[in-house]
Amino acid sequence: MPNDIQTSGITDHRLTPSDYADNFSDLHAPLSDHEALVAADRCYFCHDAPCMDACPTTIDIPLFIRQISTGTADSAARTIFNQNIMGGMCARVCPTETLCEEGCVRETAEGKPVLIGQLQRYATDGMMDKPHPFSRAADTGKKVAIVGAGPAGLACAHRLAMNGHAVTIFDARAKGGGLNEFGIAAYKSVDGFAQTEVEWLLSIGGITVKYNSPLGKSLTIDNLKADHDAIFLGIGLGGVNALRSEGEEKNNVLDAVDFIENVRQASDLGTVQIGRDVVVIGGGMTAVDAAVQSKLLGANNVTMVYRRGKDRMSASLFEQELATSKGVRIIYNAAPVRVTGNGAARAVEFAHTQDVNGKLTNSTEVFMISADQVFKAIGQTLNGAPDGLELDGGKIKVNEFGQTSDAGIWAGGDCATGGDDLTVTAVAEGRDAAEAINKTLTAEG
Amino acid sequence: MADLTTNFIGIKSPNPFWLASAPPTDKEYNVRRAFEAGWGGVVWKTLGEEGPPIVNVNGPRYGAIYGGDRRLIGLNNIELITDRPLQQNLQEIKAVKRDYPNHAMIVSLMVPCEEEAWKAILPVVEETGADGIELNFGCPHGMAERGMGAAVGQVPEYIEMVTRWCKQYSRMPVIVKLTPNITDIRMPAEAAMRGGADAVSLINTINSITSVNLDTFAPEPTIDGWGAHGGYCGPAVKPIALNMVAEIARSEVTADLPISGIGGVSTWRDAAEFMALGAGNVQVCTAAMTYGFKVVQEMISGLSQYMDEHEMTSTSEIIGRAVPNAKDWQDLNLNYIAKAKIDQDACIKCGRCFAACEDTSHQAITMSDDRVFEVQDDECVACNLCVLVCPVENCISMEAQAAGTIDERTGKVVEADYANWTTHPNNPTGAMCNVLPDDD
Missing domain, CATH: 1.10.1060.10 (Alpha-helical ferredoxin)
Structure with a gap:
């Protein structure tokens, strides 16, 4: 018997190919x-x-x-x-x-x-298949290294290229785009748009991208400094916060960002493994993207649990309503106590919470939710930042120009202080850092 | 429901909404359906003299101007008068009039400016039982090049001459349709009156090129690469038509000349406005061409509701009621002082009033950091531009200042008395200014 939404445990092909195609089509069809x-x-x-x-x-x-x-x-x-x-x-x-x-x-x-x-x-x-609308200024002879080909790094690279600098982007992964490629719900970026956009952006010229080049091993800040006139870090947040709940180490307790990446990179959505009962813990966009896509992949019961109230959720009301319209159940004011199960997760025990002036306390009342899979989406952390840079609140500290405590290094996007962890703020920070770098490099003459 | 029955120069109709002489009134099939849909009268599309039928272009006849959401606000046409045989039209007119005796049936006519031509056509039209004729002295394209239509309407002597022939050789009421493609609409209206016209109807269409194709550099509508001017009509021409109707209605010479109002009438309100400025009824074309005959239902219900709400029982209570208030600029009360007032609760903070006042007018609106827009009475001249550009109805209003208060802009006391330019101390010609030069 073929799998369907009621098939127990974690499995694939819960839906028909046409269901997958419908479920993962454009969230908003393009305007005519x-x-x-x-x-x-x-x-x-x-x-x-x-x-x-x-x-x-x-x-x-x-x-x-x-x-x-x-x-x-x-x-x-x-x-x-x-x-x-x-x-x-x-x-x-x-x-x-x-x-x-x-x-x-x-x-x-x-x-x-x-x-x-x-x-x-x-x-x-309409511009994606037309000639690139910007051109490079005359070559300045200056070289800038950018670490991270996400929105911040790409926006920075493009603006630097416009100013005539030679840019090399180093990215740890095999593809560019950062979270646009790996971290956003598939129905928001259909038909490989993230890659189309990266290619279109790079077509201005003057930008070399080196993939599979993570910072740390052979690539160090010192190497980059030796070969470049400035450095921009757009390395994002590579770590994931822990639940700090009992049973977190059990099988099938997963990071939501990894799940989202799997969905985005799957060539056949039918092959993505999804539980009948899925619990997503968190209240941000990542939690919504994971919960909604779980449902769209054919999970029968998807519950998103957030420890505070609806008004505190960082996912917008639109996102919350999108989730509920797709059949996701959202539980507010509950925090995980333990993940139960013999080896693999079977359920999550939650405690009701009370938010008194921003301070959360768990009540003694608890409830259980069945879970074949538990996705953790309670925030990401900076991972692999170069030593010696001053941090602030777990992020690389930058001034209003995006400059770090090292005068030759700028940073922007999710890894740096000041943003809202949005693509659009990352783009703004990358762009503005590029202008600051340009000003510095051209002032040096 | 109010009684919309209208008597226009002795021609009765169930309501004041007539279809103008135009493509929708070219044949029996249409006119019957128009009457069934509720139109009170029809001016049959212009008949020409007996002979080889009129030839029309075989490419686009119409061009358009759009407002938002592709709403048609202006229409241009290069169609000529009826291209169907005269006898066929006459038979159909007779048949329709026989079946709709209580509806107005007017026949539009355009034949060469020769007495014999008019003498020939008038009896055959009269034989149909039609209620009256309308002389097409307005069509601005094609026929005008052949000495008819607007070519007649632009020469008052011709208007008078042809009108006189029509009154001489026919017992039918004569409506003279005027072209707006002149400088002073009172001249052709007076000529029609001298010729004995029972009424004038206006406006016919305005010379126009609606657009230019920027790929082919041809005016539109384009026929095989070329375009010719056409006649413009539709909602966009209403203000021009209203003024021309008012000019005739408030002129001493033509004050008693009945008017059939035409030009962009699309709703009951447009119709009521024409009537208030002196039109005894209205003629509609573009609205019917755009939306179909059914639009008349809204006109009927709307005018009825308005009349009921204002306790009016007859359309005659609307007709001409705004005419005494239509004046020349020099008559306006210069002691009337108003100031713009912004309703802060209704304001949606778009800032258009600010941009308009700042860049156009008098820098009389201030904008705070948190987007509160306020009128500065010491700068406001009450020009009304802010009211017009505000997207929220009734958010900005013009409030009259009470007599005895101080106008902060001038520092002067607001006078209670009426005073106009003719007596204003700054008027270099003094009392002479209010005397208009005589025509003769």
């Missing part, structure tokens, strides 16, 4: 030309627009929407890319409901913001 015009017509072209202020990369949103409405989407794309070279991915993964669309005055007026994210995707998608 007409839909884009209708959506663009709703923009009021606000003065000193609140949506722009809400965008970490400060894209001129009213301008690009007006450009769409006058039939010049390529100009709109250029407006976007001027500020955010990964505007294509940000259009897909940004929590717009807490950024630009929250600021939109039509959200204030009617509770229905202009579809800024989808319009941004409309404009930027």
Whole structure:
């Protein structure tokens, strides 16, 4: 008998191939030309627009929407890319409901913001198969090393290349894109968009990427310093926080980020192993991405458990509603006490929590949830940062220009202080660090 | 429900909504369905003289201007008068009128500017039982090049002459349809009146090129690479039409000349506005071409509701009611002082009022760091631009300052008395200014 959603334990092929295709299709279908015009017509072209202020990369949103409405989407794309070279991915993964669309005055007026994210995707998608819109300045003779080919590193590289510097990116993995490629739900970036975007971004020229080159072994900061005029670190957060609960070491208690990566990299989603009963612990975007994709892979019961209340969840309301609409059950105010099972996880015992002025206490009341798989999504930690750099709150400390305590090293993205662990903030930090590096290198003459 | 029955120059119709002479009124099949849909009257598409049928282009006849969401706000056409045989049209008119005796049936006519031509066509039209005729002196394309349509409408002497022939050789009421492609609409209206016209109808379409194709560099609509100007109509022309209707209604000479209002009437409200400015009824074309005959149902229900709400029982209570209030600029009260007022609870903080006032007008709106927009009364001239650009209805309003208060902008006391430019101390021509030069 073939597997289905009720098949016990952990298994594959719970669904039919067409179910997988449907479940993992685009979360928002791209706007058609007409839909884009209708959506663009709703923009009021606000003065000193609140949506722009809400965008970490400060894209001129009213301008690009007006450009769409006058039939010049390529100009709109250029407006976007001027500020955010990964505007294509940000259009897909940004929590717009807490950024630009929250600021939109039509959200204030009617509770229905202009579809800024989808319009941004409309404009930027059109540029992906056209010649790269930017070109390099004359070669400066300066060389910059970037560690990490994620959003921060790529944005930094692109801006440096525009300024005429020679850039080499070192990345530990076999592919670029960072979390865009490995860490975001598949339905937010279909058809290999992350790789398409990386290739498109690199087509400006002047950027060499060395994959399978992790920092630490043969590649050290000292080596890089010897060969380059500046260094940018966009190494992300490589570690995962522990549950610190009894039974955490049991089989099938897994890191959500690894699961998400497996799903993203699977050539056949039917081969991804998923439990009948899945428990996800955490309240951020990673938790939602893991929980929703578990459900989409055919898990029968998916429960997301967060230790605090709904209003404290870092996943936006939109994300929470997306999860529940797909059949994920969200339990608030509960913390794991122990994972039970003989060798492998069978269930998780939770205690109800009370949040008093931000201080959590477990009550003595507990409940059990069956779990073939437990995904931990309670935050990531900095891993493998070079020695000697000053840290702050577990991240590499940077000043307003992205410069670390070492004057020759800049950092940005999730590994550095100051961001919101979003693709869009990583892009902004990479871009701004590039401008700071450029200023430093050109001032040196 | 209010009684919408209208008597226009003796022609009765169930309501004041007539279909204008245009493509929708070209044949029996359409006109019957229009009456069934609720239209009160129809002006049959213009008939020409007996002879070889009119030839139309075989490419696009229409061009359009769009508002948001591809809403058609302006339409341009290069279609000519009916291209069907005269006899066929006459038979159909007769048949429809026989079956719809209580609906208005007007026949639009355009024949060469020769007495014999008019003398020939008038009896055959009268024989159909039609309620009246409308003289097409307005069509701006094609026919005008042949000395008809707007070519007649632009020469008051011709209007007067042809109108006189029509009154002489026919017992039917005569409506003269005016072209807006002139400088002063009162001249052709007065000519029509001198010729004995029972009414004028206006406006016909406006000379227009709707757009240019920037790949082929041809005006649109494009026929095999070339374009010609057409006639513009639809919601976009309404303000021009309203003004022209008002010009005739408030002129002493033509004040009693009945008017059939035409030009962008799309809703009951548009119709009521035309009527308030002096139109006895309205004619509609673009709205029906865009949305179909059914739109008249909204016009009927809307006008009825409005009249009920205002305790009106007859359309005559609307007709002409705004005319006494339509004045020249020099008549306006310069002692009236208003200031913009922003309702902070309704404000959605888009900042358009600020941008408009800052970049266009008087820097009379300030913006705080947290996006609170406030009117500075000492700078506000009450221009109304902020009201118009605000996307929220009633968020910004113009409030009149009470007499006796101080206008912070000028530091002067607001006067209770009416005073206009003609008596203003800054007027170099003094009292002379309010005397307009006579025509003759």
